[in-house]
Amino acid sequence: MVAAAAGVPLLRLRLSAADALTADHILVLRDVAPTVLPSALGAKGADDAVDAFVRWVRDYQEGVPLSHGYGEPRLVRTGPSPAPGYATQVAALQDAARARGGRFSTLPLETRRALLDDAFKAAGVPNLPGRPAGKHVVADLMAHYFGSSSANDLCYNARIGRNTYRAIRITTVRPRPLAG
Amino acid sequence: MAVHDTDICVIGGGITAAMAVEKIATLRPDLRITVVEAGRSIFDRQNRIEYHRRSMAYGEHPWHDDFIEDQQAKGMISMTMAVGGQALHWGGACNRFSQEDLRLKSLYGLADDWPIEWDDLERWYVEAEHRLNVSGEPSPYPEDRRSGPYPQGPTPLSFNLQVLKRWAELSGLKFSPLPMARNLTPFGGRGACGLYDTCGEVCPTGARYSPDYTYQQLIAAKKVTLHDRTLVRKLVLDPTKATIAAAQGAHQDRPGDPIEYRARLFVLASGQCWSPHLLLLSANSRFPNGLANSSGLVGRHMNGHKFISAQALIDDETFPGQNMTHSLISREYFRCATDQAFVRHDTRVWESSAGKEPRLRSAEGKLLLGDELLADWRARALKGSSVRLRTYYDSHPSVDSRLSLDPASKNRYGDPMPMIEHRLDAQAEGREAATLAHCTNVFERMARASNGRLTGQPRVSTYWDHPGGGCRMGASPAAGVVDSFGRTHDHENLFVIGAPTTPTGGCTNGTLTFVALSLRSAAKIAESVRG
Numbered sequence: 001m002v003a004a005a006a007g008v009p010l011l012r013l014r015l016s017a018a019d020a021l022t023a024d025h026i027l028v029l030r031d032v033a034p035t036v037l038p039s040a041l042g043a044k045g046a047d048d049a050v051d052a053f054v055r056w057v058r059d060y061q062e063g064v065p066l067s068h069g070y071g072e073p074r075l076v077r078t079g080p081s082p083a084p085g086y087a088t089q090v091a092a093l094q095d096a097a098r099a100r101g102g103r104f105s106t107l108p109l110e111t112r113r114a115l116l117d118d119a120f121k122a123a124g125v126p127n128l129p130g131r132p133a134g135k136h137v138v139a140d141l142m143a144h145y146f147g148s149s150s151a152n153d154l155c156y157n158a159r160i161g162r163n164t165y166r167a168i169r170i171t172t173v174r175p176r177p178l179a180g
Numbered sequence: 181m182a183v184h185d186t187d188i189c190v191i192g193g194g195i196t197a198a199m200a201v202e203k204i205a206t207l208r209p210d211l212r213i214t215v216v217e218a219g220r221s222i223f224d225r226q227n228r229i230e231y232h233r234r235s236m237a238y239g240e241h242p243w244h245d246d247f248i249e250d251q252q253a254k255g256m257i258s259m260t261m262a263v264g265g266q267a268l269h270w271g272g273a274c275n276r277f278s279q280e281d282l283r284l285k286s287l288y289g290l291a292d293d294w295p296i297e298w299d300d301l302e303r304w305y306v307e308a309e310h311r312l313n314v315s316g317e318p319s320p321y322p323e324d325r326r327s328g329p330y331p332q333g334p335t336p337l338s339f340n341l342q343v344l345k346r347w348a349e350l351s352g353l354k355f356s357p358l359p360m361a362r363n364l365t366p367f368g369g370r371g372a373c374g375l376y377d378t379c380g381e382v383c384p385t386g387a388r389y390s391p392d393y394t395y396q397q398l399i400a401a402k403k404v405t406l407h408d409r410t411l412v413r414k415l416v417l418d419p420t421k422a423t424i425a426a427a428q429g430a431h432q433d434r435p436g437d438p439i440e441y442r443a444r445l446f447v448l449a450s451g452q453c454w455s456p457h458l459l460l461l462s463a464n465s466r467f468p469n470g471l472a473n474s475s476g477l478v479g480r481h482m483n484g485h486k487f488i489s490a491q492a493l494i495d496d497e498t499f500p501g502q503n504m505t506h507s508l509i510s511r512e513y514f515r516c517a518t519d520q521a522f523v524r525h526d527t528r529v530w531e532s533s534a535g536k537e538p539r540l541r542s543a544e545g546k547l548l549l550g551d552e553l554l555a556d557w558r559a560r561a562l563k564g565s566s567v568r569l570r571t572y573y574d575s576h577p578s579v580d581s582r583l584s585l586d587p588a589s590k591n592r593y594g595d596p597m598p599m600i601e602h603r604l605d606a607q608a609e610g611r612e613a614a615t616l617a618h619c620t621n622v623f624e625r626m627a628r629a630s631n632g633r634l635t636g637q638p639r640v641s642t643y644w645d646h647p648g649g650g651c652r653m654g655a656s657p658a659a660g661v662v663d664s665f666g667r668t669h670d671h672e673n674l675f676v677i678g679a680p681t682t683p684t685g686g687c688t689n690g691t692l693t694f695v696a697l698s699l700r701s702a703a704k705i706a707e708s709v710r711g
Contacts, residue, residue, distance in 0.1 A: 162501025
């Protein structure tokens with residue numbers, strides 16, 4: 001999470017319309033999603049993951065105190081929205097894909113990988129951020145999905161339901177597999 | 181100046197005040213009780229599902245405006261200042277200390293004894309556990325005898341913790357589910373646990389005990405008057421006697437308009453930081469070193485305990501995320517033979533996903549996409565399990581482990597803010613290396629039992645957890661600020677309750693002990709105010 005110092009003015013702002021991802025941007029993200037998200041999600045699951053990410057971005061609020069911690073606490077607020085750079089990043093990815101011959105999803109896997117590798121390196125994205133951080137929209141989409149409870153379930157192929165409502169008795173047995 | 185008359189004025193609105201007021205109000209319904217708290221009331225339980233959601237999604241603090249920016253202390257472990265105090269977002273751990281904590285001097289020649297008998301304190305533990313509705317299982321160690329059962333059975337162990345209990349006990353230590361103030365079924369106007377696993381942040385159902393519920397119930401029943409957002413800045417002496425006549429402060433919205441609380445008895449329930457701080461701030465010509473400070477011990481012997489953390493990797497299979505806020509505890513090392521090198525600590529075990537997070541690049545630096553990333557994550561996640569380990573260990577404070585007034589940091593009124601500097605006494609300092617070696621050995625022994633290994637060196641904490649002290653109890657005016665009931669030796673109608681009164685900080689979570697001591701104080705307070 002991008003975190004600003006305590007000096008940031010206390011603001012609780014919804015993102016302006018100009019910052020929001022447009023329908024065209026969302027279509028590009030939906031085109032990219034099947035490459036960067038697990039195939040087990042299927043087309044609808046990948047679209048849902050994009051929509052969930054877009055909702056996350058839309059509902060982001062700036063200047064809100066983060067948990068101030070325990071032990072060595074300090075006041076930190078949420079930083080600027082990660083969204084302002086997204087439109088440019090989406091357009092750049094789209095342009096790069098066109099230059100290689102077409103829509104992103106139609107390119108060979110290694111070409112797609114090279115495009116994203118270049119983009120992430122240029123944006124300074126060494127790993128998945130803990131939460132979307134604004135360095136690159138596709139890395140943020142990936143971070144948003146892979147940090148989710150459902151991704152954790154998919155990894156372990158188990159109905160764990162981390163941080164969701166569950167009766168305690170459910171957790172006392174080995175979690176059932178997802179397909180079960 | 182606005183003046184409020186009451187019978188008992190309680191300064192501070194945290195968990196110890198909540199418990200004490202609830203008890204006093206039951207024992208003495210004839211008394212008027214006023215609680216004055218510097219922070220605000222956050223009585224909006226209907227919003228907590230949404231606060232939980234945003235906390236998980238964005239990391240936002242779920243207790244909005246639960247702190248006062250210019251009322252902060254250096255060395256304090258939490259910024260929270262609100263009705264409910266730090267127990268708004270505690271984890272709910274309810275471990276007892278042990279008899280040894282009260283007899284460190286007699287048994288080991290270390291630190292100090294407490295001026296209270298274990299059997300006396302133990303019955304207050306039972307009451308505290310009932311008021312907090314603790315879920316727990318009797319300790320497998322016979323020395324941990326109880327005079328009454330837990331009000332609830334233990335929080336059921338998740339599949340993960342069952343696996344980890346089998347693993348951990350291969351080392352020879354006996355483990356129990358951590359006792360927790362967590363409703364398994366609805367109780368006290370609060371819901372049952374829904375395992376959101378965010379006890380330490382916000383509990384959407386109220387299953388984890390939170391003092392704001394108690395205050396709302398007491399207010400609804402007209403048993404207490406709550407003045408929130410009101411900072412008490414000074415206690416004022418009676419001009420002719422050594423008793424407290426008034427507490428003076430101001431409301432946040434009217435800083436230039438002083439308020440005075442006059443009462444027959446004053447209870448300082450502001451925790452280990454703000455209680456001694458107020459006594460020091462209240463210095464006057466008759467008590468130039470601060471009120472209740474003829475011993476010179478106000479703000480001294482600030483205690484707590486340090487801790488040692490480690491991560492292990494073991495062969496057994498677990499599924500991280502089942503119940504990450506619950507844990508196992510062993511009390512194996514609560515006792516130390518008197519003819520051996522002194523070391524006391526609890527031993528805790530949690531499920532963990534450390535080192536098994538998804539990553540963007542392979543070890544060779546290749547960008548991982550989609551199924552590749554998932555496969556890489558799975559390969560690491562399913563290869564054994566991470567385990568989180570920790571010991572809280574005896575960290576006896578020196579007299580120079582202290583809270584002082586920091587002239588460089590002042591609030592809006594110009595009052596110097598507190599500065600806490602914890603210091604071990606010479607004997608505790610001298611055994612630091614041996615304690616680390618001992619705990620490392622315990623962790624390694626546990627890891628080896630499953631062909632496991634520690635991942636990295638165990639680390640000693642940079643702060644003292646569950647802090648207390650600053651107004652330590654002592655049998656005589658020379659030995660302490662207060663007696664064992666929390667009554668100050670210098671001022672007949674002034675009590676300090678809870679964490680500040682502890683001479684030493686134990687080697688496990690302190691809240692249950694703070695509450696038990698407060699209930700004991702409350703009974704004494706109730707009988708102290710004549711009808």
